[in-house]
Structure formats: structure tokens, C-alpha cells
Amino acid sequence: xxxxxxxxxxxxxxxxxxxxxxxxxxxxxxxxxxxxxxxxxxxxxxxxxxxxxxxxxxxxxxxxxxxxxxxxxxxxxxxxxxxxxxxxxxxxxxxxxxxxxxxxxxxxxxxxxxxxxxxxxx
Amino acid sequence: xxxxxxxxxxxxxxxxxxxxxxxxxxxxxxxxxxxxxxxxxxxxxxxxxxxxxxxxxxxxxxxxxxxxxxxxxxxxxxxxxxxxxxxxxxxxxxxxxxxxxxxxxxxx
Numbered sequence: 001x002x003x004x005x006x007x008x009x010x011x012x013x014x015x016x017x018x019x020x021x022x023x024x025x026x027x028x029x030x031x032x033x034x035x036x037x038x039x040x041x042x043x044x045x046x047x048x049x050x051x052x053x054x055x056x057x058x059x060x061x062x063x064x065x066x067x068x069x070x071x072x073x074x075x076x077x078x079x080x081x082x083x084x085x086x087x088x089x090x091x092x093x094x095x096x097x098x099x100x101x102x103x104x105x106x107x108x109x110x111x112x113x114x115x116x117x118x119x120x121x122x
Numbered sequence: 123x124x125x126x127x128x129x130x131x132x133x134x135x136x137x138x139x140x141x142x143x144x145x146x147x148x149x150x151x152x153x154x155x156x157x158x159x160x161x162x163x164x165x166x167x168x169x170x171x172x173x174x175x176x177x178x179x180x181x182x183x184x185x186x187x188x189x190x191x192x193x194x195x196x197x198x199x200x201x202x203x204x205x206x207x208x209x210x211x212x213x214x215x216x217x218x219x220x221x222x223x224x225x226x227x228x229x230x
Contacts, residue, residue, distance in 0.1 A: 045157070045165065045208055047219035061218045095164055105212045108155035110176070112164035 002026040004034075004096045004113035011119045012086050019082040020116045022096030029077040030054040033099035036070060036081045037109070040092040048094075050104045051079060059104060086120045093117050126209055126222035133228045134199050142225045144192040144209030152211040154192040156185060159224075160205045168207075169194055196227070204229045 007021045024034060035050030049060040053074040060070070069082040081094060096113035127145040134140040144154060154172050157165035167176055169185035172192065182197045196203055209222040 044224045045210075045221040047221065059217070062216055063218075100167075100170065105214075105217070106153055108167050108170040108210070109157070109165075110167055110170075112166070115164055 002098070002111050004098060004111055006094075006096050006113040006116045009117040009119070011121070013122055014086060014088055014120055016086050016120075017082070017084050018086055018118065019080050020094060020118070022079045022081075022113050024077045024079070024098065027098075030074050031102070033102070033104045033107075034072065034079045035097055035099070035104075036068075036079075037095045037097050037112075038064075038092045039095065039115075048081070050099065052104075053077075053079070086118075088120050088122075090118060091120045126211060126220055128207075128209060128222040128225045130223070131226050131228065133230055135230045136199055136201060138199055140196040140199050140203070140227055142194040142196075142207050142227065144194075144222050145190055146211070147190055149192050149211065150187050150189055152187075154185070154187050155210045156194045157208045157210065158203075158205045159208065165208065199227075199229055201229050203227060 003025045005023050030053045033050045036048040038046045047061050048064045049070045051058040051070050051072050053072045058070050072079045093115040095115050097109040098111040099107045100110035101107035156169040158168045159165040168179050168183050172187040173185040184195045186193050206224045206226050208224045213220045
């Protein structure tokens with residue numbers, strides 16, 4: 001069974017750094033694109049970016065380029081989403097997602113993690 | 123800007139058919155995916171590549187894409203179908219995924 005298990009909820013202050021994780025299991029981790037989707041409170045879905053674990057090729061949404069870092073450690077089947085300086089507007093649920101196939105521009109998201117709530121407040 | 127327009131709310135009586143639209147100029151040239159999100163849960167893929175259905179999704183769910191409108195159709199609506207539904211396409215001009223604003227389906 002495919003599973004994406006994310007790290008737990010975080011409460012941070014503005015300006016702090018943060019790295020959340022997502023561990024994949026039940027499938028061949030290196031050959032599926034894995035990425036992140038943001039959902040701000042009461043709002044819709046926003047694609048942030050994807051990475052291909054086999055070669056660490058990473059694609060960012062223009063809206064998030066330079067704002068976050070997506071990385072992966074294929075030796076432990078884990079993807080990461082990182083901020084160097086959080087803002088209150090980063091408060092949201094962050095979902096780890098896996099793409100169904102090898103084409104990040106065409107294939108749908110077929111598995112979602114449970115979500116990680118990040119709260120940024122002074 | 124590249125915007126996918128969905129109606130904010132669709133209401134339907136149990137047993138009837140719900141149609142949720144996703145509008146963008148020439149959307150038929152894009153492959154559209156649909157997700158269902160119930161309150162407090164992660165989204166679930168219900169339709170991909172316009173009209174394909176994951177094996178675990180009931181046949182009541184179907185999709186189409188023509189002209190400027192992609193449509194998610196739910197036949198024989200049940201109370202458990204009450205959720206937010208989002209469409210998704212790839213924006214080739216900016217190399218990014220775009221989601222529609224979402225449609226809340228209420229079952230009367």
C-alpha cells in the first residue's frame with residue numbers, strides 16, 4: 001500500500017526556519033515525482049513544486065521559487081520542504097503529494113499525505 | 123493570468139445528477155484532473171486525463187472536456203459526495219500546475 005507520512009504540526013515565530021518531511025513507502029520511491037501543495041486556511045489548493053528522487057531534478061511554481069526549498073533523500077525515501085525565514089502568511093496546511101506517472105507536466109496527483117499544519121505567529 | 127473558473131457552489135438533491143464545470147479558453151487542449159476534498163481530509167483524485175477514473179472511484183463519477191469547459195459529472199448523488207471539488211491543468215506558458223478555485227457540492 002502506497003503511503004506518504006508527513007511530520008507533525010509546527011508552531012513557529014516569524015523569521016524562524018523550518019523543515020518538514022514526508023516519508024514514502026509501498027512503492028519504488030526513486031521513480032515517482034514527489035512534491036508539495038499548499039492550502040491556506042479556508043482556501044484552495046496551490047502547487048508549490050516537485051522533485052524527482054532518482055536525480056533530484058526539481059521544478060518550482062513561479063509563485064514559490066526562491067521562497068522555499070524542496071529536497072529529497074532517496075536513501076531514506078523522504079522528501080522535504082524548507083523555509084529559511086517564515087512569515088505569518090506561510091500559515092497553511094502543506095500536503096506532500098506523489099504523481100501518478102513520470103511526467104510532472106501531465107500526470108495527476110494519485111496519492112496525498114495527511115497534511116502538515118504550519119502556524120506562524122508572534 | 124491563467125485562471126480556471128469554477129462555480130463556488132453547486133447544490134443537488136440526493137439521487138440527482140451534479141455537474142461541476144471548470145472554464146478556461148480552449149481548455150479542451152489541456153488534460154484536466156479533478157480532486158474531491160471532504161472537510162478535514164486530504165484531497166482524493168476522482169477523474170484524470172479528462173475522463174479516466176481511478177479504480178477505487180465509483181462509476182457514478184465521470185468527466186468530459188470540450189471547447190472552453192471541462193465538466194465533472196456525478197450521477198445518483200449521495201450524501202457522502204458532499205465535498206469541495208477542484209479541477210487542475212498544466213499551464214504551459216509558465217510551466218506550472220494551476221488549480222481551479224474549487225466548488226462546494228452540497229446535497230440538499
